[in-house]
Amino acid sequence: MENKELKIGIIYAASAYLLWGFLPIFWKTLQHVSPGAILAHRIVWSFVFMIVVILALGKLKAFIQECKVIVHDRKKLIGISVASFVISGNWLLFIWAVNSDHVIQASLGYYINPLISIMLGMIILKEKLTRWQLFSFLLAGIGVSYLTFNFGVFPYVSILLAISFALYGLLKKIVDISAMFGLTIETMIVFPIALVYLVTNQIRSGVLPSLFSPTIGLLIGAGVVTAIPLLLFASGAKRIPLSMIGFLQYIAPTLMLILGLFLYHEVFTHAHAVAFIFIWTALFIYTVSRTKWFQRLETKRLYKSKSS
Secondary structure (H helix, E strand, O other), rough: HHHHHHHHHHHEEEEHHHHHHHHHHHHHHOOOOOHHHHHHHHHHHHHHHHHHHHHHHOHHHHHHHHHHHHHEEEOHHHHHHHHHHHHHHHHHHHHHHHHHHHHHHHHHHHHHHHHHHHHHOOOOOOOOHHHHHHHHHHHHHHHHHHHHHHHOOOOOOOHHHHHHHHHHHHHHHHHHOOOOHHHHHHHHHHHHHHHHHHHHHHHHHHOOOOOOOOHHHHHHHHHHHHHHHHHHHHHOOOOHHHHHHHHHOOOOHHHHHHHHHHHHHOOOOOHHHHHHHHHHHHHHHHHOOHHHHHHHHHHHHHHHHOOO
């Protein structure tokens, strides 16, 4: 892997996590709308936004050709179909958690997620970690375990958020398709379900919403705030190891934790503080172990040990 591609991948992935970290603020503005309706709008407008982007870039023919290839490639078709439902479930659960005042619990889920991503990377993709990276993995595991067990109850929401997004990351790594077309096809697959849900809800309510209301504007905007970080994430995921994606993931839950604590005044316990220290120590060690300076020191150490 070229160093330039690695740097670009890190920038893309880190930018995606920064945007995801601030996303609770956006969903809080739609707290008066049901999570199911928000999800349906999110899917519909994400698909519409991506089609507009494809048309603007003059890539419609290429997109149609990609769809034909996927239809005739069973492995790709299954992979991207599963990815579309996995990420939809993740979206729904996250929206519910944020709007039910569980931002810190959602944060916990995304602290656990990198550990699952690293595990999947080692087991399925056969990615290797150095001893320092393994040590950082152990530290992060201790922090997450401490935080998990101190909740007093099994954190189902956190665990489901972690597993669903880790699986999505793995599927994006395995399925060989461009970020732009991948997201468009994923939303296209679940688009009919979302549209039927919205139409059915509209018929039941019997009240036509104002097209110029702030709520409709925010729901349409959900497509943009969904598509942009996912495009960045998908582009980054193809350029860097899954294990590195896992550790960059700590950016988003840290921002969520800060929002939950200082903006939404959720409870922050001693257990959160202890886990936070373990996790960020692990992140620091892992980041340093990836630098050329540290790798040169390790090479020198190994050379001296073999010479003695």
